[in-house]
Amino acid sequence: VSEQMWTTERTTTTRYWVGAGALEELRAWLEPLPHRVPIVADAEVWALYGEELRSALHPCRPLVFLVEDENDKELGTVERLVSELVANRVHRREKLVCFGSGVCCDVGGMLALVYMRGMAYGIVATSLMAQVDAAIGGKVGCNFGTRKNLLGGFHQPDVVLCDPDFLETVPERPYRAALAEALKLGVILPDLGIPSLLDELGDRDPEVLTQIVERCVRGKIRLLDPDPYEHDLDRLLNLGHTVAHALEKVEDCGLLHGEAVAIGLAAKARYAEREGLCTPEHANRIVSQLERLELPTSFAADPSELEARLSEIPDHRGGQARLVVPVDDAGARVIEGGDLDLLAECISLAAVQG
Ligand SMILES: NC(=O)c1ccc[n+]([C@@H]2O[C@H](COP(=O)([O-])OP(=O)(O)OC[C@H]3O[C@@H](n4cnc5c(N)ncnc54)[C@H](O)[C@@H]3O)[C@@H](O)[C@H]2O)c1
Numbered sequence: 001v002s003e004q005m006w007t008t009e010r011t012t013t014t015r016y017w018v019g020a021g022a023l024e025e026l027r028a029w030l031e032p033l034p035h036r037v038p039i040v041a042d043a044e045v046w047a048l049y050g051e052e053l054r055s056a057l058h059p060c061r062p063l064v065f066l067v068e069d070e071n072d073k074e075l076g077t078v079e080r081l082v083s084e085l086v087a088n089r090v091h092r093r094e095k096l097v098c099f100g101s102g103v104c105c106d107v108g109g110m111l112a113l114v115y116m117r118g119m120a121y122g123i124v125a126t127s128l129m130a131q132v133d134a135a136i137g138g139k140v141g142c143n144f145g146t147r148k149n150l151l152g153g154f155h156q157p158d159v160v161l162c163d164p165d166f167l168e169t170v171p172e173r174p175y176r177a178a179l180a181e182a183l184k185l186g187v188i189l190p191d192l193g194i195p196s197l198l199d200e201l202g203d204r205d206p207e208v209l210t211q212i213v214e215r216c217v218r219g220k221i222r223l224l225d226p227d228p229y230e231h232d233l234d235r236l237l238n239l240g241h242t243v244a245h246a247l248e249k250v251e252d253c254g255l256l257h258g259e260a261v262a263i264g265l266a267a268k269a270r271y272a273e274r275e276g277l278c279t280p281e282h283a284n285r286i287v288s289q290l291e292r293l294e295l296p297t298s299f300a301a302d303p304s305e306l307e308a309r310l311s312e313i314p315d316h317r318g319g320q321a322r323l324v325v326p327v328d329d330a331g332a333r334v335i336e337g338g339d340l341d342l343l344a345e346c347i348s349l350a351a352v353q354g
């Protein structure tokens with residue numbers, strides 16, 4: 001018998017940067033400035049900011065490939081982008097840029113992961129969802145048929161640049177949906193002070209937005225840091241997501257992901273209150289903050305239909321649901337033996353109260 005062991009280590013350093021002037025930072029990252037740079041960009045973002053980016057990088061020429069929306073988050077798009085890179089003889093030593101939304105980060109990051117077994121990439125995150133969540137942590141991927149995020153991997157970008165100036169033009173609905181992810185982090189990590197910033201936000205106050213994004217970046221990294229490759233599935237970051245994924249499986253649910261997370265947060269607050277894990281005051285604080293942010297806090301559906309969807313969610317161990325719930329002061333924790341009937345009730349319950 002011959003036995004051998006080989007240990008390999010992945011170490012990466014990503015620079016997260018929040019502030020005005022992302023395009024100058026992008027240029028600095030590209031130095032020494034190449035003659036061209038491949039860019040995966042959101043079609044909408046490119047229409048609005050393409051010229052600005054072009055002149056910020058001049059004389060480096062952008063080689064632009066556009067993606068549209070969630071429907072483009074699929075392998076076919078990755079293949080199309082690969083063909084484009086091949087046709088343009090892009091080498092893995094070149095750097096790739098993702099310029100846009102959550103979809104753009106996920107697909108562009110996936111392209112950077114697989115193209116020639118991996119190329120360096122940087123992200124200019126232009127939507128609030130990208131800045132507070134999607135661009136942080138190096139999780140990349142795409143959907144497969146109806147299965148969201150079934151394919152993917154981890155590929156850490158060199159830089160993630162979050163400029164609040166871009167946020168002014170993000171459409172209202174996705175902007176609000178992203179606030180739910182920010183509040184989720186705020187509930188998990190009370191010391192970040194996110195809820196009070198959300199109350200000061202007004203009409204997208206850029207100073208406050210900068211602080212919110214900065215704290216979300218810091219908070220998400222802090223939560224990911226002990227386990228960047230997600231070996232442990234009990235992640236506090238999943239607060240509200242069991243419910244969100246269940247709702248997203250209800251046909252024509254009509255919810256954006258962040259809206260589903262908002263309902264999940266509200267339901268978990270009610271659930272924790274019912275189970276005596278948090279005070280009614282704490283639960284009400286969470287629900288009423290979601291209401292002030294004009295986010296949904298309930299979903300009108302038959303509880304048995306919801307319960308069926310919830311039990312399809314694969315976070316069961318030995319037949320028991322493990323749920324992340326908010327707890328007073330301590331943020332959130334994972335409980336075992338979660339009661340899915342009660343959770344389903346809490347999803348529609350809020351409707352009655354709200
Ligand atoms: N990898 C991760 O960790 C992670 C985390 C959260 C979400 N996601 C993914 O992100 C995706 C959700 O993001 P999304 O792209 O649908 O929503 P989004 O909120 O990022 O963008 C919404 C839309 O806004 C537009 N937009 C973006 N920036 C703009 C700007 N500055 N001005 C005007 N319009 C702008 C884009 O056209 C986009 O279609 C989902 O696929 C989700 O799975 C990934």
Ligand SMILES: [Zn+2]
Pocket residue numbers: 181241257261
């Ligand atoms: Zn989410």
